Amino acid sequence: MKVSHEVSALRQRFPDLVFEAGCPSRVLLDHVMSKWSPLVLLALAEGGTLRWSELRRRAEGVSEKMLAQTLRTLVDDGLVAREAHPVVPPHVDYALTPLGRELTDLLSPLMVWAFDHAGAILGVEPPPARRD
Amino acid sequence: MKVSHEVSALRQRFPDLVFEAGCPSRVLLDHVMSKWSPLVLLALAEGGTLRWSELRRRAEGVSEKMLAQTLRTLVDDGLVAREAHPVVPPHVDYALTPLGRELTDLLSPLMVWAFDHAGAILGVEPPPARRD
DNA sequence: CAGGATCCCCTAGGATACTG
């Protein structure tokens, strides 16, 4: 089976992988898997270069605070590039870096999968037929 | 580019994708991306059938509470199968379901990527490989 | 428009103890 291959290969290189408590990958994973990161990342993967207000609209439900916070760590991690244009009114563009694109390449299938299975898994499937 | 393809295709089918606030996929994503789920899932992907105590050891740092909680939602979601053997002392086995394996197939590359880039991104050195 | 700065609530999650 495929996965075991990959993981086993990794464990040969680094016996403790992500499983070790102090492993930096856990921190990175926490960044990336935090509530809003996937949404922002995918929005950028789909939309290319986007502005703050666009991102707010796309990631439906983000508060300004969380969007700011999410973007900041994403930028700090080098996954998203921020470009501020010194005009009035302010104009700031966000886009994926190459590294960020690597990530969304992996993240995207996951979200597609989640989207496809969420209904069945969570039992919220739209009732096919009603009889009352 | 690849990602945009996938996401765009999805948006054609379902205009609001994961981006919509009420989308069930968000809930599933939150389950799957919660702090310990990836670790547990990957441990099972690598280890096959594992017992509670094994999982505790592998996902270094989980508290009993969190392991229990994580496993419960994973089982409820049909991603992990739980088999309790009515012996003394108790013996309970956990393993991925086919659905769970689908998920780890997608999760695994992500964690490998995280592991490989964490050091550079966070500005830390990865834990040295141990020769025991 | 793109955020800081604040206040505050809620719960994810840790520590510890107990049980079938």
Add this chain to the structure above:
DNA sequence: CAGTATCCTAGGGGATCCTG
């Protein structure tokens, strides 16, 4: 061994107001 049951706190995250 494989969990529950409690208690408790840091901080994730929302709402609101403020500013360059």
